[in-house]
Every structure is written in C-alpha cells, then in structure tokens.
Amino acid sequence: SQQGEEDPQALSIQEGENATMNCSYKTSINNLQWYRQNSGRGLVHLILIRSNEREKHSGRLRVTLDTSKKSSSLLITASRAADTASYFCATDEGNNRLAFGKGNQVVVIP
C-alpha cells in the first residue's frame, strides 16, 4: 500500500533554480529513501536518511527528515535539464520493504 504523499506533485522550474519537494507519511519508520525515475526507466536510488538523522547531503541534494511531523523534503540545488524526472519518496518501517508515494514530476527548463 502507498505510504508517502509527495507535494507538489508537479513542478516546473528554470535551469539553475532550486527545486524543493516534500513528502509526508503516516506510520513510524526506520528510514526514508528518495528515488529518481526518468521517463520509462527504472528507479535510481538517491539518498537514504535514517529515523535518527535530521539532514543529509549528497552532491546537489539535501534531504531533511522531521519524524515529529512525519515529513521529509528533498532539495535539488542549481537544477539542470538532466534533473527532469519523477522523484519518489519511500518509507521503510524496518522490514526493508519500501512503501512509495505517487511521486513528484519535475521539469527543468533549459
């Protein structure tokens, strides 16, 4: 069953701008993972943040996690046309089984 709810579901930005998307979930989690999916392709793992972590960075990506609000955010800084994709958050309750949201569609305009 789907757990996360991403917001906004669609985002269009100019190249060079930052893109922020949010994810809310309902149950207690062990960790939360963000994935990218290019059109018609598989999912690429971006970052995993554990429930005892508040912020994590990877290159141009910054993820935050607020377990008290059951929410996470993904920030992509200095966006590029190649960042155009769907972004999914997925929660793991500790059984290594991911429950995905519906995804954010991000379009970066060159």
Next chain:
Amino acid sequence: EAEVAQSPRYKITEKSQAVAFWCDPISGHATLYWYRQILGQGPELLVQFQDESVVDDSQLPKDRFSAERLKGVDSTLKIQPAELGDSAMYLCASSRASSGGNTIYFGEGSWLTVV
C-alpha cells in the same frame, strides 16, 4: 557498478495469454522484490523473497500471479492468464539483507502491455 538485470524490457501480449518476467539481482543480495508500477503512480510491492523463501506476498494476486526464486538467486514472475488491467511496468529490486536500513536497488523494469 553491479546492476539488477531484467528481461524482457518490453512485452505485448494478448488477454488470457501467459507472460513471464525474469530478474537477476545484484550478486550477493539475499533479498529480492517484485514491484508493479502503473503509469503515473508509485511502485507497489507484489512479493518479497529472502533467499529462496517468500517473506511477503500479501499483495500478489495469487489466482493469476506466481513468483519463484528456486535457488535463491534469480527469479521469475509469471502472469497467467493476463488481463487488461495488468498493463504496467514490473520492477525487480534487490538488497543485501532483510533488516531495515539497506539500500534497495532497482532494475530497468519490464513494460507489459495487454491487448
């Protein structure tokens, strides 16, 4: 970098026919998953294996779907008979262990169109 291999990449089949998808996980990964992704939605778990054993198949429509991982390595997902509503992408994924906190790696997926 090791990848999860899936085949076929695309499959068109007629309603009521049988179809099968194959997955080879990353070497050494004990846990294997099959997910289904309908266009415009997030993936949903169909079945999870730990080695050759099924850990969770609660969302697998068992009247028509079956999955096996006989030697605890590669896996096959079968649909028989296929229905129009089965049109989707079928994603295989793997991870090192079944305890929480492991990165789950996905393959490129198998697109199924039922006509």
